[in-house]
Amino acid sequence: MIEETSTVVNDIDSDKNDNKTSYMRPNILLTGLRRSGKTSIQRVIFTKMQPSQTQFLKSTPHLTINQFSCGSFINFQVQELPGQLHVFPSLQFPNSDGTHNGSSSLYDDDNTTHLVSGGYDMERLLKRCNAVVYIIDAQDDYSQSVSSLNMIIQSGKRVNPRLRYEVFIHKVDQLSEEAKIETQRDIHNQVREHFADVNGGTDSWPLTSFGSNPNTQSLLINFHLTSIFDHSIFEAFSKVIQKLIPQFNHLEDLLNYLISASNMEQAFLFDIQTKISIATDSSPTDMQMYELCCDMIDLLINMSEIYGRSNDNVVQTTEDDGIINDEQSYDNPDDEDDENEGHIVNGIHESTNSYSNYSFSTTPMVTSFASMTETITEPTSNVFDSMSSSVIKLTGGRALYLKEINRHLALICVLREEALTKQAIIEYNVNQLKKSILELFHLTPQTSSSSVAS
Numbered sequence: 251m252i253e254e255t256s257t258v259v260n261d262i263d264s265d266k267n268d269n270k271t272s273y274m275r276p277n278i279l280l281t282g283l284r285r286s287g288k289t290s291i292q293r294v295i296f297t298k299m300q301p302s303q304t305q306f307l308k309s310t311p312h313l314t315i316n317q318f319s320c321g322s323f324i325n326f327q328v329q330e331l332p333g334q335l336h337v338f339p340s341l342q343f344p345n346s347d348g349t350h351n352g353s354s355s356l357y358d359d360d361n362t363t364h365l366v367s368g369g370y371d372m373e374r375l376l377k378r379c380n381a382v383v384y385i386i387d388a389q390d391d392y393s394q395s396v397s398s399l400n401m402i403i404q405s406g407k408r409v410n411p412r413l414r415y416e417v418f419i420h421k422v423d424q425l426s427e428e429a430k431i432e433t434q435r436d437i438h439n440q441v442r443e444h445f446a447d448v449n450g451g452t453d454s455w456p457l458t459s460f461g462s463n464p465n466t467q468s469l470l471i472n473f474h475l476t477s478i479f480d481h482s483i484f485e486a487f488s489k490v491i492q493k494l495i496p497q498f499n500h501l502e503d504l505l506n507y508l509i510s511a512s513n514m515e516q517a518f519l520f521d522i523q524t525k526i527s528i529a530t531d532s533s534p535t536d537m538q539m540y541e542l543c544c545d546m547i548d549l550l551i552n553m554s555e556i557y558g559r560s561n562d563n564v565v566q567t568t569e570d571d572g573i574i575n576d577e578q579s580y581d582n583p584d585d586e587d588d589e590n591e592g593h594i595v596n597g598i599h600e601s602t603n604s605y606s607n608y609s610f611s612t613t614p615m616v617t618s619f620a621s622m623t624e625t626i627t628e629p630t631s632n633v634f635d636s637m638s639s640s641v642i643k644l645t646g647g648r649a650l651y652l653k654e655i656n657r658h659l660a661l662i663c664v665l666r667e668e669a670l671t672k673q674a675i676i677e678y679n680v681n682q683l684k685k686s687i688l689e690l691f692h693l694t695p696q697t698s699s700s701s702v703a704s
């Protein structure tokens with residue numbers, strides 16, 4: 251479930267509440283030059299806007315803050331710093347009356363990298379955030395954008411050395427595969443060379459990302475090729491969020507245990523609403539499988555909306571974040587549609603239509619849509635309930651297995667079809683995993699503040 255509150259702020263608050271805020275909500279600063287695609291990315295991921303509709307978006311004139319919650323335990327805040335607010339070294343910053351101002355920070359004695367823009371103190375923004383997502387329009391001349399990125403990094407290095415930079419080389423949908431790689435290499439080199447000049451060497455920096463070792467003082471920077479017209483933007487944003495979730499390592503370990511104990515190939519934990527994968531096992535992500543998992547979520551949501559029933563009168567007991575009491579009842583004598591709806595299959599009501607041979611267009615590999623028959627006890631709008639699960643068999647002998655973790659999270663596993671013959675083991679292991687995940691999120695809030703802040 252996404253809660254979005256969009257706030258326009260004209261100045262940055264004092265740092266008084268910084269510690270509390272960073273504990274409560276990891277802070278992502280989303281920035282990049284004008285028209286690079288910042289608003290589009292947020293709209294497509296968090297409000298389900300169709301990518302084609304983003305061309306009608308107006309330019310964002312102010313700093314905006316959007317707060318998101320996936321359930322009650324994964325909260326984060328995205329601050330969008332608009333592109334028309336240019337980033338200046340402090341001595342060049344023009345006031346509204348056209349004069350120049352170079353003195354408003356602790357760091358004014360260094361006149362090279364104190365950044366102030368449009369009335370916003372860039373250093374304060376950088377100090378307060380946990381990650382910078384910087385968008386570069388790959389279809390444009392990006393040299394100015396890279397210079398601006400370098401200035402931001404330069405500033406961030408001083409005020410918040412542990413800050414993570416995630417560079418989205420965006421709008422790559424129009425580029426050939428070779429052009430994508432070449433663009434990424436070029437941008438990477440430009441950043442690397444800039445900081446080689448500053449730091450006097452590049453030897454410790456690998457090609458695709460550098461500073462991945464958190465114990466070194468090197469830059470924590472990653473590059474992602476993204477587009478709102480495919481799943482790449484979801485995957486890249488998932489990586490950003492994963493690094494901000496303090497429980498991520500535990501989740502990864504749990505998923506590793508699951509796949510080894512259940513003879514699976516890969517496991518993803520998805521936020522249902524956004525299709526952000528908040529955790530995966532430690533094997534490299536298979537992009538094609540990731541896309542199929544996203545399609546599986548879409549399929550179930552769509553089918554539930556079509557075949558689900560009105561749940562206004564469902565009595566639902568939840569503990570904190572949607573831990574659902576299995577004894578909820580669907581029986582509603584007043585519901586006129588009851589007789590037509592039949593029993594409930596796969597998190598959706600089975601109607602008179604059979605979809606045992608259902609196939610859907612976005613995933614040509616799908617040959618059948620099998621399911622375990624289970625009772626739904628959750629409002630359709632919430633899509634999944636504590637018993638929901640689904641299996642999609644793919645061509646080539648693989649299958650996808652989906653299981654609800656809570657109202658907001660779904661586990662999707664990739665496995666060989668043969669592994670499904672031991673379904674009882676899978677279900678037992680998945681239930682253990684589910685319990686562990688819920689415990690993890692219940693136990694950690696009191697103890698995780700330091701890891702969130704870092």
Ligand SMILES: Nc1nc2c(ncn2[C@@H]2O[C@H](COP(=O)(O)OP(=O)(O)OP(=O)(O)O)[C@@H](O)[C@H]2O)c(=O)[nH]1
Nearest residue numbers: 285286287288289290304305309310333421477478
């Ligand atoms: N081809 C392509 N176009 C995109 C993509 N993402 C965004 N766009 C387009 O880029 C244009 C600018 O997008 P915005 O989201 O308004 O950019 P912005 O960075 O928020 O712009 P400002 O608010 O002015 O800073 C729109 O026409 C979008 O449709 C993408 O992945 N591919």
